[in-house]
Amino acid sequence: MSPVDQSRNHVGRAASVALAGIFVLAVGLGIVTLALGGRDSGNVRLGDQTFRGGSTERLATEIAARGPIFYGDVSGNKDRDIVLQHIGDDPSTGWYAFLAAPIDKARDCTWQWQATEEEFRAKCDQSLTAPANGEGLPQFKVTIADGRIDVDLNADARENSEADGCSGEPTTTGG
Numbered sequence: 001m002s003p004v005d006q007s008r009n010h011v012g013r014a015a016s017v018a019l020a021g022i023f024v025l026a027v028g029l030g031i032v033t034l035a036l037g038g039r040d041s042g043n044v045r046l047g048d049q050t051f052r053g054g055s056t057e058r059l060a061t062e063i064a065a066r067g068p069i070f071y072g073d074v075s076g077n078k079d080r081d082i083v084l085q086h087i088g089d090d091p092s093t094g095w096y097a098f099l100a101a102p103i104d105k106a107r108d109c110t111w112q113w114q115a116t117e118e119e120f121r122a123k124c125d126q127s128l129t130a131p132a133n134g135e136g137l138p139q140f141k142v143t144i145a146d147g148r149i150d151v152d153l154n155a156d157a158r159e160n161s162e163a164d165g166c167s168g169e170p171t172t173t174g175g
Contacts, residue, residue: 051097053084053149060091067113068120070100080153082140083111083120087132095142097151098134 051071053059063069068085072078081100088094100110102122109124111134122128130137141152 050143050150050152051082053151056086056091056095056144056147056149059084059149060086067115070110078107081107081110082151082153083134084149084151085132085134091147092144095144095149096133096139097142098137098139102128102130103138 053071059069063084063086068083071082071084073080073082082097083100085096085098086094087096101107102109102111102125105122105124105128109122111120111130112123114121118132120130120132120134141155143150143152
């Protein structure tokens with residue numbers, strides 16, 4: 001006979017402990033999901049906060065030859081397609097980035113550049129126009145450093161969430 005008494009029902013106890021652990025984990029994940037679910041994109045820090053467009057010299061030359069550049073939003077939201085525009089002869093100034101579609105219009109209703117008129121017209125409604133610099137449209141902050149362009153897609157969301165906890169639409173900050 002063994003001096004140690006043989007345990008009984010250890011499989012049942014182990015299963016109960018494992019199920020309790022799984023339950024606690026599921027409740028914890030649910031609480032975290034609820035806590036983070038209401039946060040806007042300005043508060044969630046996944047990837048770069050800016051869109052790096054590249055060389056100002058190259059982009060200014062391309063825009064002068066072909067017109068403003070459309071960049072589709074590759075995020076899961078697909079709600080921030082942008083137009084990158086350059087006005088003037090100096091590649092270090094005159095940059096604008098703004099939403100590629102009029103407010104309250106479908107994503108495929110993009111602004112179309114009209115070179116002869118030097119303005120944009122909405123693809124879905126030719127009566128909707130916008131000036132060459134996108135004035136009056138939701139714009140994104142453009143920064144030029146070392147001959148490279150950065151467009152801050154989340155500046156407004158960060159500023160609004162820091163100021164009052166609300167998310168908002170981008171504002172006019174081109175230049």
